[in-house]
Amino acid sequence: MRTYIIYLAAGNSIRFGSNKLLYKVRGKELYRYGLDNLIKLSSNRSDCKLIVVTQYLEIISCYPELDYIYSSKCQEGLSYSIKAGIEMINQQDNFQIMFVVADQIYLNYQTLNKMLDIYNNSNYSLASMIYQGRVGNPTIFDATYIEELMKLEGDQGGRKIINQHQDKCLFYQIENGLELLDIDKLEDLIDDYQ
Secondary structure, eight states, rough: OOOEEEEEOOOOHHHHHSGGGGETTTTHHHHHHHHHHHHHHHHHHHTEEEEEEEOOOOHHHHTSSSSSEGGGGGGOOOHHHHHHHHHOOTTTTEEEHHHHHHTTOOOOOOHHHHHHHHHHTTSSSSSEEEETEEEEEEEEGGGGHHHHHOOTTOHHHTHHHHHHGGGGGEEEEEGGGGGGGGOOOOOGGGGGGG
16 A cells, blocks of 8 residues: 655744744754654655645755645645645555644654554554544545545645544554644744754
């Protein structure tokens, strides 16, 4: 089964006050934390293909060897990033999609790898991370949800679909709640990472 990992690196950073993806954390742009993990994941797993969705040429120029889709429509909401990524998929494959957002800098490679393994060995058609009852990204969708994903509008994300099909979702419990934290505001960065 082919896993397309779609890295959503196109946000508008409205609450952050500047482009958070390009904000340097410990001398490294924020988006690179997740992207470096996904490069490692996709290079260590022959069943994975990484696709980056962005509206920022700075991201494309740093990793020119990756598969990108540049989408200025991403400014109109999350659903446009999701659809742009799906358009890059070879839908003739037997596939599933893992969506990973670019502002989760505490998410680690081992967690991603284990989540994918557990999902692949289950009978679930969806997956989402969870920590003490709080759900978050990344998420996984099998190919049967493509039509529903393509119907999302504005700033709607895949969570809408997961909420409608919770009985089909593997809620992958993590041990460190920090991994679920996405950086929306400068204050979200813990002291060790500033």
